[in-house]
Amino acid sequence: MDIRNNFAYHLIVALGSFGLFFALRLSGIESHRALPAVAFTLLFLTLAIGPLMRLWKPAVNVLPWNLPWSWRGELGIWFAIVSIAHMLLVFKGAQWDVFEYLSAMRVGNLVAFIALFWALILTATSFGSVIKFIGVSSWRWLHSFAYVVFYLVGIHVLNHAFFRPGRPSDWLDWSYLVMMLTIVCLQLAAFLITVKEYRKSLAKKDGD
Numbered sequence: 220m221d222i223r224n225n226f227a228y229h230l231i232v233a234l235g236s237f238g239l240f241f242a243l244r245l246s247g248i249e250s251h252r253a254l255p256a257v258a259f260t261l262l263f264l265t266l267a268i269g270p271l272m273r274l275w276k277p278a279v280n281v282l283p284w285n286l287p288w289s290w291r292g293e294l295g296i297w298f299a300i301v302s303i304a305h306m307l308l309v310f311k312g313a314q315w316d317v318f319e320y321l322s323a324m325r326v327g328n329l330v331a332f333i334a335l336f337w338a339l340i341l342t343a344t345s346f347g348s349v350i351k352f353i354g355v356s357s358w359r360w361l362h363s364f365a366y367v368v369f370y371l372v373g374i375h376v377l378n379h380a381f382f383r384p385g386r387p388s389d390w391l392d393w394s395y396l397v398m399m400l401t402i403v404c405l406q407l408a409a410f411l412i413t414v415k416e417y418r419k420s421l422a423k424k425d426g427d
């Protein structure tokens with residue numbers, strides 16, 4: 220496990236996020252939609268890495284520079300930064316009447332608010348010095364909540380993409396659904412591999 224936050228990786232993830240934002244703008248997506256789309260993509264990448272590494276362990280072992288484990292911290296940190304920017308844009312749209320906005324918030328946005336709160340806790344504990352302080356096993360336990368963040372954000376996104384009256388869905392909305400289903404499938408596949416490996420190790424023990 221790599222607990223360092225690499226400046227070069229931060230720069231690449233930040234530039235990649237700007238690149239995706241501008242690509243979405245060029246394809247005609249408005250800023251208030253492009254920004255959360257970047258946030259969601261970063262969350263998707265952060266969570267896809269874990270199960271992918273589990274599924275292709277041999278390939279990962281031969282990859283240089285501890286790839287792609289080492290990107291998770293940076294991707295997660297930029298997910299939180301871009302999500303905060305999205306929230307601030309929403310508050311700006313409400314003329315900064317934050318208290319009024321929060322008190323009238325619907326469930327679909329409340330879950331996102333809770334998700335963001337958790338995301339900030341996970342971000343604060345993604346720095347090497349903090350991981351060293353709390354210990355790797357506490358860090359692992361805490362960061363298993365990343366999937367809770369994902370499913371809460373998923374409810375929020377699906378609500379805006381498909382259940383808002385009078386809002387037609389487009390390719391971006393369908394891409395959210397594809398990303399969510401991909402994470403569910405990857406998690407399921409990684410779980411099945413883990414069970415298979417466990418059964419194999421039991422059979423081997425019995426054979427010895």
Ligand code: HEM
Nearest residue numbers: 251252255256258259302306309328331332334335376379
């Ligand atoms: C936790 C991270 C978050 C992510 C990844 C996220 C993601 C998204 C996405 C993908 C959309 C759909 C945009 C579209 O219509 O195409 C959206 C819309 C929206 N989100 Fe979030 N969101 C997050 C947090 C929040 C929070 C904390 C709030 C409340 C303050 C919020 C309020 C909204 C609102 C009001 C919309 C509708 C925006 C519009 O149509 O202009 N989101 N969000």
